[in-house]
Amino acid sequence: TATLVMIISSFPVAAAYRPPDLEKELFAASDIKLNKFDRAGLVGALVSVARDFNKEDNNVEFNTRSYALAIAARIDKDNSKVKDILEQLKESGKSLREENAAIEKSARRLYSGVRALMRKKDNTSNLKCAAYCVDIALMFDPEGKNTAKFKELASSLKGNGYKVSWKGILKSPISHNTSPYGSRNKFTKVERLMPGGDAKEFALKQSRIIGLSVRQLPNGKHAGAANAVIITALEEEDQEDLLFKFDQNVGKMMAGSLEDIIKFMRVRHNKTIVPTGYLVDITLGDKNGLVDGPSAGTAFALVIDSLFTGDKIDPKYACTGTMSADGQTGVIGGVAGKIRGAINKDCTIVGIPLANAKGVWDSFLLDGIGSLLKINVFTQKNFEEAHNLSRMKKASELIDSIAIYEQVANLVSEKGKDSLKHPEVKKKLKAVLEKSPNHLCAKVLLDFANGKHVRTLSLRGSFDEINMELAAFGRGLDEGSSQSAKESVEHLNEIQDMIDSRVLPYLKESMILVTAIRNGKSEGEELKDFSKRIGNLFRNAIKAKKKIMEDPKIVEEMTL
Structure with missing residues (x-):
């Protein structure tokens, strides 16, 4: 299971960024008193929290980023960097990295900004803002060199009645889905x-x-x-x-x-x-x-x-x-x-x-x-x-067709599907179609009664079953649910004979992919090699699907 979690970077997953509400009142922002230098420094520190860091440190939670931008925007509502980072996160769930950015450095800048706010001991807005900034700092760098200082400040501010509540500050999520089974x-x-x-x-x-x-x-x-x-x-x-x-x-x-x-x-x-x-x-x-x-x-x-x-x-x-x-x-x-x-x-x-x-x-x-x-x-x-x-x-004909079909349905439910072959049952199904030619259930049952069996899923239905089960498998891995993944693989095996033959190359490559992920690393295989193998198998599945969809006849059938 640990291995499966580690290879998520090779298997596309969905991310959802929740932008902050910049209008909700947390404190009287217009009453904050800071000199130009301290204001710029604190806003810069908060913006840094919302940025991407290097590969080792890019694990800042989305919520923490939004909280930081929410406070930065209240301190300086016209700051262009705040607006830019917010738009980047909304657009892609990522932001441009800051040159020489480091979590420890940003935490230090936050501490300096908080101290500047707290120098105005009689300014309620300053102290409320400081409480929010301290809370952000503890979420951002919970085990850093300044953590003890931030905890001391948090205790002092809370003791004086400056409590923090982020309730309602986050808006609805924006999904950034990199999976081919969903849209971005x-x-x-x-x-x-x-x-x-x-x-x-x-x-x-x-x-x-x-x-x-x-x-x-x-x-x-x-x-x-x-x-x-x-x-x-x-x-x-x-x-x-x-x-x-x-x-x-x-x-x-x-x-x-x-x-x-x-x-x-x-x-x-x-x-x-x-x-x-x-x-x-x-x-x-x-x-x-x-x-x-x-x-x-x-x-x-x-x-x-x-x-x-x-x-x-x-x-x-x-x-x-x-x-x-x-x-x-x-x-x-x-x-x-x-x-x-x-x-x-x-x-x-x-x-x-x-x-x-x-x-x-x-x-x-x-x-x-x-x-x-x-x-x-x-x-x-x-x-x-x-x-x-x-x-x-x-219309009366529609009402009649539904009533006749209900009679057939009740009879077949009681007597079994062989009763469909009875001449009177067929006659009733024909009566339904005479009154409502677009009654699909009656048409399918009459075809079945007359020996016209369809044994494969439609082209679109074949794609639907594979796409939905693969999406379920990926989601199951994301949430540590190997049972869900196993069920998805079993279902694809069960319906293999129903899949439209034109879609089988996609099914084959998809089964190879999901089976490999379910089985995990081979004995002695390095994690990086396993991740590379999964990435290649994933690309093979997408390539197979793309090749099928390059056939004009298939595209036409899918869109008719």
């Missing part, structure tokens, strides 16, 4: 304007829909998730037009998805039903996670549209899929996992992009026929089809 994202506050219209108010002030996603669990494994997206329209006196705002930090792709939906709404609705002067709050069910990706586009479009039209959304409906500014749905990944998530949420109707139709066969192969008997999965190629599925008031 920045998570920020996102708000977008839409021109207002002539309506007095929205038809609905609040609406909700279930969106489907795939989430990584703490042990690195992946699971389908079904979370509510709640939209609330709040009238604001000073608000011009309509301001759409996420109530948590989100990634760039999700922000882009909202922009496309706003464009679509502007084309879809005339000014007579569009009000003005509202803040439209968007609340996501996965409130504590790092949320990004375009696959919530269809859910956003449906739930925002319901505010304008007053059409209520079926609480048993869930969906996934991108949506462009012209209302067309687009392909996404992880369909089988998302169907699981919908079933676990007790949803009865799921809408997926037409381009992901093969994903229902993936669900059949991975989870068995039972998964398709619990839910109605439909394709939806555009907004109108999604709208028809999601409304509480559905």
Whole structure:
């Protein structure tokens, strides 16, 4: 296990930097009294804490760096170095190293700055600031030459009532993912304007829909998730037009998805039903996670549209899929996992992009026929089809098709899958498809009943399974969970015969990589040689994946 931890530098891992809140009041910064020389010295010392050091000393915690920048910015709010380092850390999780930088030297400079603050014994702001600086110093260099002095100062300041609280000073994390199985994202506050219209108010002030996603669990494994997206329209006196705002930090792709939906709404609705002067709050069910990706586009479009039209959304409906500014749905990944998530949420109707139709066969192969008997999965190629599925008031043919399919599902659940071959059961499945040609579960079961078996995962499904299990394996190593890693390897072995043959070279190299990491060093192998070997195997896996994706036919099939 110790060896596995040591080779993390050769196996990409994700880092998350949490920038400081520069507005939260910790002390009256404007009341701090320092001469120009002492102020520059203390700010310089705090900036040094936030920088990268040499390879032996670059282990300064992200939180400590943010705390240092938070105090530096309060002492000198216009300092360009503070701004530069903060932007570097936000952008990449790294900063430029300072020439001749050393932890001991920076700690000495901090001590001098603290002493300068404390010379103003009657200045409360100085003493509060000193307490925070001392706390930073003890986090930064807990066993250095000045540690005893800092501890003495901390005790004295605390005894006089100058306590330190960092609560609420750190903002949401910015992920810097160097793994090929995830994107390198920045998570920020996102708000977008839409021109207002002539309506007095929205038809609905609040609406909700279930969106489907795939989430990584703490042990690195992946699971389908079904979370509510709640939209609330709040009238604001000073608000011009309509301001759409996420109530948590989100990634760039999700922000882009909202922009496309706003464009679509502007084309879809005339000014007579569009009000003005509202803040439209968007609340996501996965409130504590790092949320990004375009696959919530269809859910956003449906739930925002319901505010304008007053059409209520079926609480048993869930969906996934991108949506462009012209209302067309687009392909996404992880369909089988998302169907699981919908079933676990007790949803009865799921809408997926037409381009992901093969994903229902993936669900059949991975989870068995039972998964398709619990839910109605439909394709939806555009907004109108999604709208028809999601409304509480559905067309009679759609209602009938769902009722007939439920009869079939109940019978097969009771009698077993061989009952699908009965002529009356086939007749009912055909009736479902006559009324709803886009009912995928009925289509798959009828194909199965007629002997048309699909025995391999779709191309996208094959990539999904490998990518998610490799990501789980890497995350498991990061957290010391060898059991999670072992389970991932076992799962890949189990599904090997289901993988699309075109993806097998990627699976082969990936299995070589993860097996080597799981097994650890060979007898007598030096750690540096082991790390080099793992790095080479990792590059081989990426090379295999890249080569597959260079085939135009494969790219076309993945994006249809």
